[in-house]
Amino acid sequence: MSVNRHSGDGCQGACCLRVTGLGVVAQGKTILRSLDLHVHCGQIVALIGPNGAGKSTLFKAILGQQPHTGSIEFERSGGKKTRPLVGYVPQSPAFDRGEPISVLDLFVAAGNAWPAFLPVPKGMREKVRQCLARVHGEGLMDQKLGSLSGGELQRVLLALALEPLPHVLMLDEPFSGVDVEGELRLLRLLDEVRRRFDLSILLSTHDFSNLADYADKVVLMKETVLKVGTPREVMDSPEFAAVFHLRLREGEG
Amino acid sequence: MMELWYRLVSLLPFSWAEAGGLTFMKNALLAIVVISPLFGLLSTMVVTDRMSFFSDALGHSAFTGIAIGALCGLSSPMWAAAAFALVLSALFTWVRYHTDLHSDTVIGVFSSTAVALGIFIATLGGGSFTKFNAYLVGDILSVEPGMIGLLAVLLLLVALLWLTSFDRLLLTSIHPALAGSRGVRVALQEWLFTAAIALVVTLSMTWVGLLVINSLLVLPAAAGRNLARNVRQYHLFSILGALVCGVAGLFLSYYVGSSTGACVTLCLALYFLLSILGRRARA
Numbered sequence: 001m002s003v004n005r006h007s008g009d010g011c012q013g014a015c016c017l018r019v020t021g022l023g024v025v026a027q028g029k030t031i032l033r034s035l036d037l038h039v040h041c042g043q044i045v046a047l048i049g050p051n052g053a054g055k056s057t058l059f060k061a062i063l064g065q066q067p068h069t070g071s072i073e074f075e076r077s078g079g080k081k082t083r084p085l086v087g088y089v090p091q092s093p094a095f096d097r098g099e100p101i102s103v104l105d106l107f108v109a110a111g112n113a114w115p116a117f118l119p120v121p122k123g124m125r126e127k128v129r130q131c132l133a134r135v136h137g138e139g140l141m142d143q144k145l146g147s148l149s150g151g152e153l154q155r156v157l158l159a160l161a162l163e164p165l166p167h168v169l170m171l172d173e174p175f176s177g178v179d180v181e182g183e184l185r186l187l188r189l190l191d192e193v194r195r196r197f198d199l200s201i202l203l204s205t206h207d208f209s210n211l212a213d214y215a216d217k218v219v220l221m222k223e224t225v226l227k228v229g230t231p232r233e234v235m236d237s238p239e240f241a242a243v244f245h246l247r248l249r250e251g252e253g
Numbered sequence: 254m255m256e257l258w259y260r261l262v263s264l265l266p267f268s269w270a271e272a273g274g275l276t277f278m279k280n281a282l283l284a285i286v287v288i289s290p291l292f293g294l295l296s297t298m299v300v301t302d303r304m305s306f307f308s309d310a311l312g313h314s315a316f317t318g319i320a321i322g323a324l325c326g327l328s329s330p331m332w333a334a335a336a337f338a339l340v341l342s343a344l345f346t347w348v349r350y351h352t353d354l355h356s357d358t359v360i361g362v363f364s365s366t367a368v369a370l371g372i373f374i375a376t377l378g379g380g381s382f383t384k385f386n387a388y389l390v391g392d393i394l395s396v397e398p399g400m401i402g403l404l405a406v407l408l409l410l411v412a413l414l415w416l417t418s419f420d421r422l423l424l425t426s427i428h429p430a431l432a433g434s435r436g437v438r439v440a441l442q443e444w445l446f447t448a449a450i451a452l453v454v455t456l457s458m459t460w461v462g463l464l465v466i467n468s469l470l471v472l473p474a475a476a477g478r479n480l481a482r483n484v485r486q487y488h489l490f491s492i493l494g495a496l497v498c499g500v501a502g503l504f505l506s507y508y509v510g511s512s513t514g515a516c517v518t519l520c521l522a523l524y525f526l527l528s529i530l531g532r533r534a535r536a
Contacts, residue, residue: 063434088434093427099301100481106427109420109484110435116420117297117488144482145427157431 015041015077017062017084017168017200021070024057031057032068035224039168039200039217041077044190046215046231047204050243053222055204059172062202063088074167087161087199089171092153092178095146103140103148103156104128110160135159135189151182155189162193169193171203187214208235255398258283269507277394278507284396284404285499285517288457289469291408293495294415295450296474297487302426306357307345308450309467310364311338315455316385316463317371324374331459338451341367346444391462393503393513400460407456411449422446423484462514469495472521479528494524 019037023030032054039045047055060066063086074084095101107128108116114124125141132138135155140148148156154174161169171190175183191214194201205211211218212231220227220234220243227239234240262270262279269275299308315334322333341363348359375382421442424432429439450470458466477490502517509516 060430063430065430065433086434088431090428090431090434098478100478100483100487101301101423101427102483105423105484109423109427110431112420112424112435112437114420115416116423116484117415119485142483160431 015167015198015200016075017072017202018075019058019062019070019072022058022061022072023069024054024061024066026057030223032061033224035070035221037219037225039202041198041200042194043216044194044201044203044214045217045219046211047202047219047221048206048208048211048234049221049226055221056172058221059088059170059204062086062168062170082167084168085164085166087166087169089154089157089161089169089174091172091176092150092157095144097144097146099144099146101145102142103132103137103145104142106145106156107131107160107163111163131159131163132156134162134193149179149182150177151179151185154178154182154186158186158189158193162197165197166199168200168202171201173205174203175205175207183210190214211235254402255280255283277396278503280396280398280401281393281503281513282500284393284401284460285503285513286496287401287404287408288461289495289499289517290492291404291411291453291457292469293473293477293492294411294488295453296470296472296495297477297484297491298419298422298426298446299450299470300474300478301423302446303356304447304450305467305471307360307447308454308470310360310367311341311451311454312458312463312466313364314338314341314367314371315458316388317367317374318455319385319388320371320374324377331456334455334458335452338455339448342447342451343444346440346447349443350440388458389462389464390512391458391460391465391514393460396460404457407453411453414445414449418442418445460514461517462512465514465518468518468521472518472525473498476521476525476528479525479532490528494521494528498524 017037017039019035022032022035024032035058047058049055057066061068062072062084064083072084073081075081104120104125105116108114108120108124111124114120129138129141132141135158137152137155137159140152140156145153174186178186190201193199215231217228218231218234219225220237220240222243226243227234227237229237259272259279262282263272269278299305315338318334318337319330321337322330325333327333345359345363348354349356352359372382375385421432421437424435425437425439425442433439454466454470461469473491473495474487476494477487480490481487498520499517502520503513505520506513506516
């Protein structure tokens with residue numbers, strides 16, 4: 001059952017995000033235990049697992065917002081280790097259509113260099129336009145957040161996560177609330193981003209239908225890592241069947 | 254300072270504004286000009302952050318602080334109310350971040366407990382509640398220059414908070430986890446903001462009146478939101494709306510002889526109604 005426990009091999013000289021022996025206990029309950037994970041630069045790794053498997057806790061830990069045991073490091077290609085700089089794309093928040101916050105406001109507020117309620121200097125506007133251009137979203141700048149479609153909002157949040165350019169891009173359920181066309185567009189964009197910036201990309205998903213089209217590696221987890229491999233390897237594994245099919249049968253019974 | 258203001262006011266075409274006219278009206282006008290932008294500014298985040306119930310609870314529990322202050326024999330119970338509200342806002346933020354309760358439940362718990370405590374202390378040993386009635390309705394016409402100075406300092410402090418913290422506040426209200434991932438200390442920001450509301454509510458309740466004070470923290474932004482397309486317009490419509498309605502409410506109260514707080518609130522309600530119609534027209 002223990003796959004990828006042989007830590008130490010991990011990065012193999014290339015840059016990568018390395019999680020070693022991660023454990024989280026909250027209110028007496030074990031949420032994560034001895035979890036190891038490597039995400040290489042330029043790789044897209046999909047994190048799957050049932051509800052309550054600890055995916056969001058793992059994300060919180062990588063973001064530095066969750067006390068834990070074990071280590072989370074970013075290893076540069078030379079082998080030098082630092083704390084990972086994470087670009088985080090949260091699960092699409094719901095906005096009221098009337099909320100008077102524009103895409104530009106979001107970027108200015110996130111930049112924290114200029115109070116967003118004052119007139120925005122030209123140079124800053126231009127910089128935001130360039131950020132949005134990375135996701136082909138220049139036209140969205142003056143739209144209200146609440147008027148964006150699910151796919152558009154994901155692209156905007158992605159552009160935000162890329163500024164400043166992070167070591168690791170982490171997306172929480174990026175395809176929920178996004179239609180098929182939006183999903184394809186987002187996937188093409190992630191592929192483009194990975195090639196252009198050589199980032200490690202870690203995303204969680206419940207949608208297994210096209211994992212094989214984009215994920216270099218799939219990690220099946222529940223408290224700890226149960227199986228790591230190519231999408232085919234993981235989905236054909238007994239661990240995958242045990243976690244998902246057994247649960248289904250339990251549910252039916 | 255006040256001389257300059259009186260000379261400025263004497264340019265207005267009202268009988269009370271002439272030199273030697275009604276000083277209390279001139280003072281009240283200056284107080285309104287200071288207070289209303291303050292409320293307009295705060296209201297933008299109160300509405301965006303869904304804190305209107307919280308500010309209401311603060312208002313209701315402010316007299317608990319006054320009752321405690323009176324019990325301790327303080328000459329100016331307003332400061333006791335401010336201290337009590339600050340403690341309450343800190344407790345509230347702490348509970349909100351350390352339990353799984355929805356914030357409206359947390360507010361309900363705090364509000365009812367604080368109000369009950371206030372009534373308990375005020376009526377202890379058969380005391381009468383009527384001495385608190387003045388706080389419920391408020392009287393801006395009794396405001397004195399020293400207090401206006403204090404309110405001006407408060408306006409300055411809140412403006413400073415806005416300049417330094419608004420971005421982080423906004424990002425926190427948009428998405429706490431996203432804000433956290435960008436190094437924002439979410440709970441600290443929320444506390445700073447709730448503390449600002451606590452101070453403003455308790456220090457201005459004597460003039461505005463507890464029963465209507467929350468309308469000043471909700472209505473300007475509620476109307477502004479209907480008209481604005483971004484954060485800049487939102488602030489402009491909220492602050493300007495609060496200022497215009499504040500002054501109009503004061504004048505209205507003078508000429509019809511009614512409570513100023515109530516008149517300002519009614520003007521704001523009219524502004525809100527117009528903003529809905531304005532949005533319909535734009536859509």
